[in-house]
Amino acid sequence: MTEPREIREKRLAMRSMRRGIKEMDLILDSYARAHLAAMSEAEIDLYEALLAENDHDLYQWVSGQVAPPTEYTAMIAQIAEQARGLTRPA
Template structure:
């Protein structure tokens, strides 16, 4: 059975706020709440893939300590800007 869009977004919002590292919980929860509902399917696919990445890596990418991999560059930049707002 395929997930509905609504269920998928709810799942990703939950995964965004239950990461393991409190800093990433805060950053990704804020981003998810502000952006997931408006994303197209390709954007949701990219964000879903990002949620499978390691928190330590994500934190370094979002804070600019390490450059993110090419497939995530734009998304990480958007997350970092959302968090700074």
């Protein structure tokens, strides 16, 4: 049995805003609100995999301190753009 799209989006939205690191809560919640509904199934799969990553790694990737794994490069770039000015002035 597969999870209905609406339920999956709600679950991922909740996971996006309850991360453990406040900066990642703000960044991923903003990104999920802006993009989740328009994502393809493949993008949702990738985003779900990204949410399973460690917050400290995610923050370093989004902030440009460390290069993300290749499979996340485009999505991290989009998240970083969306995050500009959220946790500190642009």
